[in-house]
Amino acid sequence: MTYDVAVIGAGIVGAAVAYRLREAWPEARLLVIEKEPHPAAHQTGRNSGVIHSGIYYKPGSLKATLCAQGREELYDFAQTWHIPHExxxxxxxxxxxxxxxxxxxxxxxxxxxxxxxxxxxxxxxxxxxxxxxxxxxxxxxxxxGIIDYRAVTARLLEQSKATVVFSAPLKGLVPQREGYLIYAGNGSYESRYLIACAGLQADRVARLDGLRPPLRIVxxxxxxxxxxxxxxxxxxxxxxxxxxxxxxxxxxxxxxxxxxxxxxxxxxxxxxxxxxxxxxxxxxxxxxxxxxxxxxxxxxxxxxxxxxxxxxxxxxxxxxxxxxxxxxxxxxxxxxxxxxxxxxxxxxTPEGTFWDDFYFVARERSLHVLNAPSPAATAALALGRAIVQKAFSTWNLSSPVSTTGR
Ligand SMILES: Cc1cc2nc3c(=O)[nH]c(=O)nc-3n(C[C@H](O)[C@H](O)[C@H](O)COP(=O)(O)OP(=O)(O)OC[C@H]3O[C@@H](n4cnc5c(N)ncnc54)[C@H](O)[C@@H]3O)c2cc1C
Missing domain, CATH: 3.30.9.10 (D-Amino Acid Oxidase, subunit A, domain 2)
Known part of the structure; x- marks a missing residue:
């Protein structure tokens, strides 16, 4: 089976991307690949559980705008799905x-x-x-506010209706004429497009895709x-x-x-x-x-x-x-x-400064989220939308699109 989009990583960013992909592309065949046995195993499931206001960030930055938008979307989402929050x-x-x-x-x-x-x-x-x-x-x-981010991630994944494969670390990406052959865990998968949201492993996953990211995760x-x-x-x-x-x-x-x-x-x-x-x-x-x-x-x-x-x-x-x-x-x-x-x-960066904003790089058939620090959990719903929009515009897909449409 060939998937339309494969998302690497089932933290809150990967889950929100899958959720926004489903909205933008209702018939898409979506795959989420996660190396751990359950979602939110790393940063997302071990954070402070705070819904940030957005007060700290440089006005006009992605952090400032997506935090403010995402915060209110997160409150609505939590209310709709009865996720503990306040x-x-x-x-x-x-x-x-x-x-x-x-x-x-x-x-x-x-x-x-x-x-x-x-x-x-x-x-x-x-x-x-x-x-x-x-x-x-x-x-x-x-x-x-405060919220249970594990519960948010699980609900986003569920609502994305993606096929989610757990305990499947990404091992290799082989570019093909119309997408990727993806080796993960004991399996291999074909997908036309790829979005990597690998958190602490973001630079390594980007390198598997042939990128030379300017940033190193420390x-x-x-x-x-x-x-x-x-x-x-x-x-x-x-x-x-x-x-x-x-x-x-x-x-x-x-x-x-x-x-x-x-x-x-x-x-x-x-x-x-x-x-x-x-x-x-x-x-x-x-x-x-x-x-x-x-x-x-x-x-x-x-x-x-x-x-x-x-x-x-x-x-x-x-x-x-x-x-x-x-x-x-x-x-x-x-x-x-x-x-x-x-x-x-x-x-x-090689100069020893930390990259202070969200950062993603889109290519012909892939997009890599290279930096999603705090407040990425708060911002996830807005960030997921921004990532999907960036991917679609780079890949020249309109929204919504059908699998047969292109
Ligand atoms: C201590 C701490 C406190 C924080 N507090 C807050 C807060 O209160 N509010 C807030 O908004 N933000 C907070 N943050 C920031 C927020 O938690 C992160 O920005 C957000 O969780 C990032 O989500 P993510 O999906 O990018 O990364 P992650 O949650 O780390 O998810 C990445 C996923 O990718 C998977 N993965 C990686 N490599 C591979 C591979 N090769 N193959 C398959 N899967 C792979 C990982 O297993 C993981 O599940 C905090 C962060 C920390 C660490």
Whole structure:
């Protein structure tokens, strides 16, 4: 059987692409190939579960526009399919007077990004929102929410009506006159077009398709702690610090999850493996590829202070607690219990800068998503649509098209 489009990867981006493909091409024969035994096994299933507002991103960037669009589409989708979620709002908190100018600049960016309902709060305005949080000022962002991204991914896949093959790592792509012969797991598949959404493996999958991507994926692990159930009352919703001005993270934050638990984290440390989640996880190929890339060393050189701090904090519960206590002084070190980890795919250029926007490259019969960092889960429905539109315009397909139409 020849498929019309094969999607590599059943994270939320691959699932949203399959869902949007079904809308654009109702009769298409769609295939999704996933190397793990279930969807959302990596970044999607191990993220913070936050529906981001879009306040942080550079106005006019893909991140800013697709996050705002995708956020509202995600709320609608969750409502339609009864997926656990809540539009609970969040606080971004300045903890020292020196941070106030940055807080105001972020608020101005939020206005420029047209984030609905944001409010600048004084020190005294904070307790009604978060009784145990202390700061010299804060931004209240009412459209931020929480959701179960695994459930979203599973529902998107189901609604795409694609054939989904699990436990089938992509091994080879052989271009043919009218598409690809795809080797994955123990099988081979034919497809006329291909869209790769491989997250932490995006650069490798692109290389299998003969591309020489300018970016290298370098893994950065994020560890979480959880609050003991008796201490959850200290956090009502979401409490974030100001994001670091140059390091690509939002800072360890406190997040209520849809199941009622409260998580603290994640930090961001260089990881010795792309898909091993323990603090000491090591993979030789991943490490060699990261450390033989000059962009990694340039990144380390630029950010050695932050990197060192993150590394110390990864092995010191006390340092982790001290970061959180700046936001919620009532937190005790015993309130924190070590929990899970996630790994981010950081796309680095050879110059050692991180690629700060979504990035996909379309070719004659394929499209590769080379960078889909946060807020890609929030943005997934809009991002999936943008990817399908880009693919169709490059492949010269109109929408909707029929399989016999071309
Ligand atoms: C710690 C952490 C916290 C985050 N918090 C948030 C948040 O709160 N809100 C938010 O919006 N975003 C958040 N993000 C970002 C968000 O989770 C990611 O941007 C998003 O999940 C990316 O989805 P994806 O489908 O591209 O990647 P993934 O979820 O990693 O999926 C890629 C899939 O491709 C498969 N694959 C890879 N290679 C192959 C192969 N060779 N053959 C077959 N299959 C393959 C993988 O197994 C995987 O299932 C967070 C990320 C992390 C790591």
């Amino acid at each position: 539009r609970c709002g969040k606080l971004i908190v300045a903890t020292t007077p020196e941070e106030l100018p940055r807080l105001k600049a972020l608020y101005a960016r939020g206005l420029e990004n047209q984030i609905p309902g944001i409010r600048l709060l004084s020190e005294d305005d904070i307790p009604p929102y978060e009784p145990y949080c202390r700061g010299v000022g804060a931004i209240y962002v009412p459209v931020t 893994p950065f692990r994020g560890d979480y702690y959880e609050l003991r159930p008796e201490s959850r009352y200290k956090v009502r919703n979401l409490i974030y610090p100001l994001p670091h001005p140059t390091y690509p993270v939002l800072g360890v934050h406190l997040t209520r999850m849809v199941d009622g638990s409260v998580e603290a984290g994640p930090n961001a440390v260089f990881a010795w493996a792309r898909e091993i989640y323990s603090r000491t996880g090591f993979n030789l190929r991943d490490t060699i590829e990261a450390l033989t890339f000059k962009g990694t060393w340039r990144f380390f050189f630029k950010h050695w202070r932050e990197g060192l701090m993150e590394y110390r904090r990864a092995f010191s519960k006390r340092l982790f607690w001290e970061s959180l206590r700046r936001l919620v002084p009532a937190l005790q070190i015993e309130d924190l219990v070590p929990a899970r980890s996630g790994i981010r795919a950081l796309a680095l």
